[in-house]
Amino acid sequence: MKKIVYALVLGMVLGFASAAFAQAAAPAQNVMTEMVMISAQTQIGTMTMVNYVSGKNFRMENYKGQGDKKILLSVMIAKDGFMYMLNPAQKSGMKMAMNAPMSGQKDSGKPQETSWAKVMEEQKAKGSAVTNRGKEKWEGQEYEVWRVTAKEGTYVDYYLDKNQMVKRFVFYDAKGQMQQEMRVIKMEPLKALPAGALDIPADYKIMDMSQMKIPGMGGGGNGKP
16 A cells, blocks of 8 residues: 555656646657656665656556566556556556546646647646746757746756757755655657556455545536535
8 A cells, every 4th residue: 555655746747747748749649758756865865757648648657676687566547538557566556537636636627738838838827836947958968958846935946958859857945955856767759558457356455545525625526616
């Protein structure tokens, strides 16, 4: 169960960083992305995320470590308005509505923007402060750095290459302490997602939390307040 909860936290982190990938592909294009997350918290260590995205549906595989020695910890699948948090080791998982408070996701019903300028406009509309910090070198290459600061003071620095694609982003807390760094190892379009990528294994025991409501917060299975 702890691994499922950790996957949920990862989902929230990636939800905050989703601006980095909203412009990764044209609408309806299938994309595979591999990222490495380096955490300031030594007990978490290095993680690898492999994502398969098709429109609003996606599969995210979370691994401990990186490279050939990485170990699969959890899988997140989003399809048909629901998110599934799966624990392969225990063959168990949770199901929740994408608009539920616990999911960390909210579907606006609008198609994703595909230009960085539009993505930044959306961040401003959500109340975030957006700053272009100019050019910076990282690992021998020059990047354009954008900072998006949330209302609570936490912020993310995005490193864009010459094609306006994000190659690195770094999370900071409200005190300016680095929390996580994510590096894009690979990003490529696919003709189709791998067979069965969005399938929920039939032998998994799934806890359905899609109708659960949290006291003091709106939301249920239909995503309405």
